[in-house]
Amino acid sequence: MKEKRCMLLPGPVYTPERIRNAMSKQMVERRGEDIKQLSKELIRDLKKVFKTERDVLFFVASGTGGMELALVNTLSPGDKVLALSCGNFGDRFADIAVAMGLNVVVERFPSGKPVDIDCVRKILQKDEEKDIKAVLITHNETSTGVVNDLEAISQLTREHGALSLVDAVSSLGCVDIRTDEWGLDVVVSASQKGLMSAPGIAMVSISPKAWEAVEKSRYPKYYWDIRRFKKFNEEKSLTPYTPAMTAMYGLKEALNMVLEEGYENVLERHRLITKALRAGLEAIGLELLVDEAYASPSVTAVKFPETIDSTAWRKALRNKYWVSTAGGLGDLIDTTFRIGHMGYIGREDIITGLSGIELSLREYGFPVEIGTGVAAAQKVFAE
């Protein structure tokens, strides 16, 4: 039953057949008309999900590479930045900034809670000298399943004057992000999360204010130099170095699917599925890490019941019931597991996943009344 595995992963995610077929296409001339046309359409469609009319460029990199390029293009060594972290990927953004020689003030919020807006307000208000050049924010914290209030953080950042550099790796395509409306300066995402494609492409939006910062940046750079990408894109609809063509084929097909369904419908589907999943998990008697008020519509962290052998149980869930989930990360590694529900995820996946969780938990001695979780989710769908 391996082929029918229920993949509830936080990325790379289940990749629909249409996208995988697109990725099995033959190569074309790297500087030819086909690839120019594909680049144009890719950027046009990416702008729709970024909700921006500003520049969007794409790179051969994982999301982490995209985060690094956001820093080295807009800042200079020694610049002060405020890193707002509420989990493993917020920590990573801060770690990259430290490794790149920035002067990093890390404000770490407890795992499972969002970035506290009042706290951000105070820090930025106290910075009267305007030493803070950029605020680093994780939109959707994949390690905990928290969505931060990006609109509010961006508002405070703009009032202060710093740049907002946003990790939207696991939000674009499944969590609403309004790049222009919220005034986000650099938004970084990747191909293998909400957009259901092969990993290998990082996509980045850049505001006019960010472009001004790019001109002042003193970081040595070549591969990450976005000015070169902008120039090649504007003059030739090409990238300066060989792009990840197969991943481009896949990403374009993913965008076709998203836009055919309607992006707002896709976002609504994620919200509905999250509601059903959370209802099901709670009916089973499992404790969720994150409060509904700031729960992510793309990943849900669940606390292990204390009474079961969590490692063996999650293995059984995978190998006997064919439901793949992800382990905890960072300080949550021993206490939680994560259910990904981003991309090509429907009602069926939630029902199958909850059923597997019920049956396997019962096998491991956790008291479950069979069917309660599934029924609770069904009720949400029936509404």
Place this chain on the structure above:
Amino acid sequence: MKEKRCMLLPGPVYTPERIRNAMSKQMVERRGEDIKQLSKELIRDLKKVFKTERDVLFFVASGTGGMELALVNTLSPGDKVLALSCGNFGDRFADIAVAMGLNVVVERFPSGKPVDIDCVRKILQKDEEKDIKAVLITHNETSTGVVNDLEAISQLTREHGALSLVDAVSSLGCVDIRTDEWGLDVVVSASQKGLMSAPGIAMVSISPKAWEAVEKSRYPKYYWDIRRFKKFNEEKSLTPYTPAMTAMYGLKEALNMVLEEGYENVLERHRLITKALRAGLEAIGLELLVDEAYASPSVTAVKFPETIDSTAWRKALRNKYWVSTAGGLGDLIDTTFRIGHMGYIGREDIITGLSGIELSLREYGFPVEIGTGVAAAQKVFAE
């Protein structure tokens, strides 16, 4: 007839169905056993084509990214390096080094000629203070179709004491490179050239001497930090950030094909095909850019006949005769075009390509006795 296009490209290249099918596989858990096993086998097989028993690591990047990471991991800002260039990609390696703030001495040899060994000897002998920390070398210069004498350059570099940093992007998989035997310190390649896969993976081999340099490097880095990749690989058979899984599937299948055919047979096939192609082109009356003594077995640059409208002709070759070639690069852009013959290229491609060249040249007024080029190539195959 688009599907039967004869793709004589210098990369990304024609990707055989087996590899494309492999790339259409479903995603798996990013930290699961399947991906660990794949990583192990990928590195094991890559070592066979690198001809090394030392470390090989892989990254989400194009070849250019691999070149940048070779520099920032083994050197420090301001270090003096000798960049040996005989074409566009040698120039690029030097450009990256300049952009990254190294003190770059560029020795540029004429396009179409190889790096002159005596010249390298003199430069390195004159550097009695051992200021030169690394020598940057292009193994197979894709813009001209020249193979440099890497063994001799490496020998001189070792005698001097500098590190050899080798761009093998378009040689690995189709031009013999003996990493350990020749004592190469860092060898950089990519997935979309000799190894016939999707672009998106850069592969790098690292010698013990290079690892010593890594420990002393003062470049700020995170995404490119190979120590982190070594640690994750040794401890978990994983990469620290999401790998390009689809490209990994493809690259593994490509290595399966190469090792099934026998790597030495693959190299011999490239040499035979090059001989036939060159014989055919010369019989047609075309002038080759590069002397046989240092001609690349993976790409051949051909001078445009002065009497024809070269742009219109190459378009006709592509659109009427379905033979795709590549344009010239750098200072050769107006005077040459390039025929790629790397990867999954057989006798049939050479015959089809030469036939298309004959027919289209004749149409554009170049005096060709139909069949001469094809016959000359056939004679090589008949030997």
